[in-house]
Amino acid sequence: MARIRLLVLFGGVSGEYQASLVSAASILRVLNTEKYEIVPVGINKKGRWLYFPGDYDEIATGKWVENPDCTPAVLSPDPAHNGILILDDGHYTLKRIDVIFPLLQGIYGEDGTIQGLCELSGIPYVGNNVCGSAVCRNKSLTHTLLTAAGIPMPRWVSVSRRNLNRLEHEYDRIIEKLDYPIYVKPSCSDSSNASGVAVNREQLAALVKRAFTRDSSVLAEELVEGREFRVGVFGYDLPFASFVGELKKDDKKQIIVPADLDDDTARIMRELAINAYCALECQSLALFDLYCTERGDILLGEVNTMPELAEAAAYPTLMADLGMRYPYLVEKLIEQAIEHSDRVF
Known part of the structure; x- marks a missing residue:
């Protein structure tokens, strides 16, 4: 049986470049190479696309851009190509791609830009679509839509x-x-x-x-004074939420799962995350910030449509507590992208 050819995109021109590298290196290490033929393509800080055939550890350290075997590459917007063009001996050769995992964050990564290119290419991709990405990237639009949907916010x-x-x-x-x-x-x-x-x-x-x-x-x-929480949401038609995790006050990078909350409060937070996910037309995955104020009000903050996906990051940690261990989570994100790619509405 032929392997699935998976394009993993990482890097980018945003301030979250390093977070993208760490996520990519972590995911690349757990992918099943018997099932996937992996095609890593990095985007450097100047926006140059490079096919990277080197060791994945070089991605996490940022040294990947110095690898002499890197070669220019570009994702073709022509659906007849259905793949990427890689420069080889002065000529571009086509490498067909079955599915894309765009691990890009911030500008051009979460704002609908890369999603639009993936749509034009006709290749299935992991993550939110153009509309959901663009709306969630613009915090003013996000707040407008969630307020209209009755979601409590600051x-x-x-x-x-x-x-x-x-x-x-x-x-x-x-x-x-x-x-x-x-x-x-x-x-x-x-x-x-x-x-x-x-x-x-x-x-x-x-x-x-x-x-x-x-x-x-x-x-x-x-400014919200109180406890800060995270909820991950996964899925398309019937999305489900993780258990609630709380950020440590003295170390915001550490998350406690499950949070020390009564059942009703935890249920309300999970419902808010799912309701917001649906109101914003999200799909595949998203990470929500929530707060419990000193008065006991529960408020929804920001939404991240491509959260950090290194194994120790908040979203994988939340989903692991739900039973979706890291390799399984990565596998399901790719699988559902392929399963929902042929939809016509």
Whole structure:
């Protein structure tokens, strides 16, 4: 039986480049090589696509770009090609691909861009589609849709670049609707240094202006004080949620699963995640941030449509506690991408 030819995309031009490398190296190590013929293609920080035939450990360390055997490659948008073009002795040769695992995060990875290229290629791919990726990448759009769907969230205000000539009015609008401290961030940008917390009008104005240097819209929301949680969701037509995990206060990279919550609170959080997943037209996988405030309110924060997928990361940890051990999770993500690829609506 012929092996499934799997294209694994990693790297990219976003600030989450290193996280993508770590996820890719982790997944590549557990793939069943008797079932899959693996085609690793990396995108360097300048956006150059390179076929990488080297040791997977070089990916995790970032040294993969220095490998002399790397050669230019490109995913063809022509569905007649159904594959990638790899430069060989001055000529491009076609390597057909059965399924794509795009482990790209941030800009061009989670915003519908790479998903659109995969759609044009006609090749099945793991992860959310163009619409779900684009909507979830834009935090202002995400908040608008989830608020309309009745999902409880921190109070928020969005400011568009169209209003740059009336920012004083926009500051008034934010202060009228939100209480300090106020968290300000670009709606789509990867840049954490363009985000911050304001406790007065002067700081608010400075943060909004700084956020506008990175994006065309800015999101301001009340800073949530309380416990922070994560819920993973998996699937297409009948998605299901992981148990709730809580981030450690002293180490946000560590997650405790299951969280120390009463059954009703945990159930509400899982239901909120699934409802948001469906409202945002998500598919395949997503990771949700949730909060329990000091007053006991349960609020949904951000959604990540391509979370970190290294074995020790939050999403695989949550799904493992549900019974989907890491190699099995990776296998099912690929399988469901293939199973749902031939749908016509």
